[in-house]
Amino acid sequence: MSLRHAMLGVLIVQPMTGYDLADYSRATDGLFWEAGQAQIYPELRRMEADGLVSAKEAPRGKLAKKRIYAITKKGVDELRRWAEEPLVYTAIRDPAHFKTNYFDIVSLDVSKAFFESHIKHHKALLSEWEDRVEGMRDRSASLLARRLASKPAADHDAIVEFRVLALEGQIGRAKAEIAWARQGLKVVDDLRSQEAMRKARGSRPPVASRARAAARARTRQRAGS
Amino acid sequence: MSLRHAMLGVLIVQPMTGYDLADYSRATDGLFWEAGQAQIYPELRRMEADGLVSAKEAPRGKLAKKRIYAITKKGVDELRRWAEEPLVYTAIRDPAHFKTNYFDIVSLDVSKAFFESHIKHHKALLSEWEDRVEGMRDRSASLLARRLASKPAADHDAIVEFRVLALEGQIGRAKAEIAWARQGLKVVDDLRSQEAMRKARGSRPPVASRARAAARARTRQRAGS
DNA sequence: GTAGTCATGTAAGAGGTTACATGATTAG
DNA sequence: CTAATCATGTAACCTCTTACATGACTAC
Numbered sequence: 001m002s003l004r005h006a007m008l009g010v011l012i013v014q015p016m017t018g019y020d021l022a023d024y025s026r027a028t029d030g031l032f033w034e035a036g037q038a039q040i041y042p043e044l045r046r047m048e049a050d051g052l053v054s055a056k057e058a059p060r061g062k063l064a065k066k067r068i069y070a071i072t073k074k075g076v077d078e079l080r081r082w083a084e085e086p087l088v089y090t091a092i093r094d095p096a097h098f099k100t101n102y103f104d105i106v107s108l109d110v111s112k113a114f115f116e117s118h119i120k121h122h123k124a125l126l127s128e129w130e131d132r133v134e135g136m137r138d139r140s141a142s143l144l145a146r147r148l149a150s151k152p153a154a155d156h157d158a159i160v161e162f163r164v165l166a167l168e169g170q171i172g173r174a175k176a177e178i179a180w181a182r183q184g185l186k187v188v189d190d191l192r193s194q195e196a197m198r199k200a201r202g203s204r205p206p207v208a209s210r211a212r213a214a215a216r217a218r219t220r221q222r223a224g225s
Numbered sequence: 226m227s228l229r230h231a232m233l234g235v236l237i238v239q240p241m242t243g244y245d246l247a248d249y250s251r252a253t254d255g256l257f258w259e260a261g262q263a264q265i266y267p268e269l270r271r272m273e274a275d276g277l278v279s280a281k282e283a284p285r286g287k288l289a290k291k292r293i294y295a296i297t298k299k300g301v302d303e304l305r306r307w308a309e310e311p312l313v314y315t316a317i318r319d320p321a322h323f324k325t326n327y328f329d330i331v332s333l334d335v336s337k338a339f340f341e342s343h344i345k346h347h348k349a350l351l352s353e354w355e356d357r358v359e360g361m362r363d364r365s366a367s368l369l370a371r372r373l374a375s376k377p378a379a380d381h382d383a384i385v386e387f388r389v390l391a392l393e394g395q396i397g398r399a400k401a402e403i404a405w406a407r408q409g410l411k412v413v414d415d416l417r418s419q420e421a422m423r424k425a426r427g428s429r430p431p432v433a434s435r436a437r438a439a440a441r442a443r444t445r446q447r448a449g450s
Numbered sequence: 451g452t453a454g455t456c457a458t459g460t461a462a463g464a465g466g467t468t469a470c471a472t473g474a475t476t477a478g
Numbered sequence: 479c480t481a482a483t484c485a486t487g488t489a490a491c492c493t494c495t496t497a498c499a500t501g502a503c504t505a506c
Contacts, residue, residue: 002320003493009327019457032323034316039494041459064502066457083327084335087320089346090467091259095227095312097394098257102234102308103387104380110309111387121314154423155329161412162328162336169322169405176401180394187386198379228465244485264466266487289474291485315495 006033
């Protein structure tokens with residue numbers, strides 16, 4: 001139940017409305033766990049029922065109202081309990097890696113386009129994560145700044161370093177995806193030149209093809225790294 | 226809807242029962258998409274209703290029966306259509322990276338244990354993926370061997386290379402996680418020595434702490450790579 | 451006045467997990 | 479004969495997504 005703890009992790013900095021929480025879920029600063037309003041409002045009600053947050057109704061203009069949620073002592077305890085609890089590793093289901101399994105029944109052009117867009121997507125993610133790291137390092141991330149202000153200076157390094165580390169995890173992931181997609185482009189190229197060769201000299205069966213030799217080279221490389 | 230296509234991807238090699246499919250979902254060879262029986266049996270019925278597979282009732286012993294599912298022409302078309310279709314990238318929610326955000330409210334011992342078990346977990350995954358690659362390279366993976374047998378030699382490289390590539394994606398991921406967790410252990414060490422220093426010379430506020438200097442070094446390293 | 455934002459919700463459905471339920475078959 | 483395996487399902491529940499619904503507030 002990570003959404004709950006993502007919300008506690010923001011509310012521990014300052015009280016806010018469900019609307020604000022939904023905003024922070026996509027902000028550079030925030031939840032680190034995207035969620036729509038359809039998830040956030042009911043979850044806040046459940047958390048209130050569980051005593052992890054308390055709501056205060058505040059007026060908004062003349063007629064409207066809003067509910068401002070604050071974390072309770074019990075909520076802080078729950079956040080710590082969850083953070084200390086060992087992680088349960090679940091099955092990995094990666095749609096991108098999975099899909100390439102079946103690229104033997106797809107044209108090389110489509111495969112190539114897939115890897116190119118994979119690179120593009122992860123380059124965008126990469127630069128976003130790196131911007132966030134800068135925001136933490138120079139303390140311009142507003143939630144972080146507010147959190148630091150409420151804590152003794154001795155704690156500041158731990159707060160910043162672990163948040164940066166979380167981002168470094170995403171950065172490492174994005175870099176690995178980019179490297180993998182480049183490997184994919186290489187496979188496509190190898191298969192394409194192999195195809196061209198077969199076409200050029202009739203359809204003689206290739207005993208040791210270029211692609212297979214290249215593959216062996218890659219395996220050796222992997223073993224040596 | 227990747228489960229459906231994972232199942233088609235196995236049934237394209239040979240017809241089998243739902244029970245067999247559930248087995249292959251965890252086998253070294255198989256689905257690449259874990260799923261329990263509670264998902265597989267109803268999905269097979271839906272796929273049958275959609276005309277992607279056809280079932281043949283076969284006797285099992287004297288009284289019992291089993292349903293053997295085979296892929297249809299429509300099923301093969303659907304597998305190709307899905308493989309060609311661009312991937313829709315969804316929000317990333319990584320519980321491990323996410324959790325480290327909150328390690329400032331957790332003891333350094335617990336944090337250390339987290340990173341150590343993260344390394345252990347991903348080393349195990351890594352060696353499993355690498356074994357699978359070997360099984361593909363030497364053609365001892367039974368589903369792969371059967372698939373190759375039904376296809377012309379000219380297609381073999383593409384089949385093997387893309388399946389190996391999918392595994393390389395997982396391998397790259399596991400390696401990135403291990404590297405990240407080691408970075409995490411370093412952060413813990415830095416914070417621990419910083420803590421020890423503070424304890425040794427009273428609680429003078431540290432202007433430029435070791436941990437922050439180390440962090441700057443890491444940022445430079447990242448920028449240079 | 452009107453468009454965009456603030457604010458709070460409900461409903462339906464997809465996909466996955468855990469637990470429960472049943473019974474035949476086969477290997478020892 | 480007994481335990482493990484083969485085989486097929488259902489039910490409840492959780493998380494997340496998409497779409498719909500409502501209405502006040504604010505800046506222009």
